[in-house]
Amino acid sequence: MSSRMQGSTLQLEADVLVIGGGPAGAWAALTAAAKGSNVVLADKGFCGSSGATAPSGTGVWYVEPEARQRQEAKMSRYLMGGRLAENEWMDRVLEQTYENMNRLGGWGYSFPVDPDGGIFRRGLQGPEYMRLMRKLVKRAGVKILDHSPALELLADEHGVGGAAGVSTQGGDPWRVTAGAVVIATGGCAFLSKALGCNVLTGDGYLMAAEAGAEMSGMEFSNAYAISPTFSSVTKTAYYRYASFYYEDGTVVEGAGSTKGRSVIAKKLLENRQVYARLDQAPADLQPLLRVAQTNFFLPFDRMGIDPFKDMFPVTLRLEGTVRGTGGIHIVDETCATKVPGLYAAGDAATRELICGGFTGGGSHNAAWAMSSGSFAGEGAADYAIARTACR
Ligand SMILES: Cc1cc2nc3c(=O)[nH]c(=O)nc-3n(C[C@H](O)[C@H](O)[C@H](O)COP(=O)(O)OP(=O)(O)OC[C@H]3O[C@@H](n4cnc5c(N)ncnc54)[C@H](O)[C@@H]3O)c2cc1C
Known part of the structure; x- marks a missing residue:
């Protein structure tokens, strides 16, 4: 990889540039580097603590390779997503996720073990996961540019050939020319105040659209999550154990986490405060x-609230394409976009292929981030190698 300064501009040349250092970008960088590519990864924040996964715990669509279990796993979201998901993609993502999760175990990620010795691989703790991913990416020789948002893609004679941005720490510009670029800038939950979403302003969509890429499934991007009014933690899954009340303790009829969220929305729009209590969670x-x-409970602990016993006020926070499924349209199984040299992964890419019109939250998004990151990293590396060979 060549690196030089031109004036105050840092100039780098790489085979593959990955924009975004969440799980999708980290897996893309790791996979491209494993194919022998020189890789640069630029993140707007800090690769390892930035984005939606890093501060959270995520459920993962990890299913044993047993025919009946896999079939049930696919059918459940296929039906919820209006039968729009594609069987082949669900199979590929399930397989790649299974492989990647097992590799994480081999690389030192500490999965919980139950009393019978069974390893629980259906979830990841964001901070530990992303700390490990950063370590692996660095060890693979990837050059990481932290605090370095990409601002625009660079065109070359084939299509996309790099990107330019700025270091938010020193204010100096940077410019990376690359054989291929992977956009892994996450979703867009602009101004949502949801945990980890402060950096998710949809930059990748804009840059890709400017370069000629297409969007897909953006009509499925209106996901709202339940959150206490005093907290940024949007862990809607836990509200399956909630009952919803008015201030005087009477029940809000029809309100619920999965099917009754619109009832909550209507009450909030009528300026009626809705309260929740996780009183359906079994004691054990x-x-x-x-x-x-752990971070779900932190705001409650700080306020002296026991969410299993006390009512607390809730609101709905827009999570846009972080939980919705729309994103950059991909045209083949390498996660290539319509624009030569440009690939998309994670929440930046459409997740309709595995979720249809239903949210990818709860497990599918995490699986998609790690598997599409792997597909895109491999595809981008192959593309860059082929281009070098043609020169
Ligand atoms: C509170 C919460 C809980 C969740 N729980 C689950 C769950 O249980 N299961 C599940 O499947 N999914 C869950 N999700 C969704 C999941 O976190 C995301 O799908 C996943 O993080 C997507 O990974 P990503 O790498 O595409 O994006 P992110 O992890 O969001 O990372 C994007 C990265 O891109 C960087 N970036 C953005 N713009 C630029 C730019 N211009 N230049 C350079 N870098 C840029 C950001 O700094 C960030 O580091 C949850 C989301 C939230 C908010």
């Missing part, structure tokens, strides 16, 4: 919920 499950999502 409550300690486990705490272990699985």
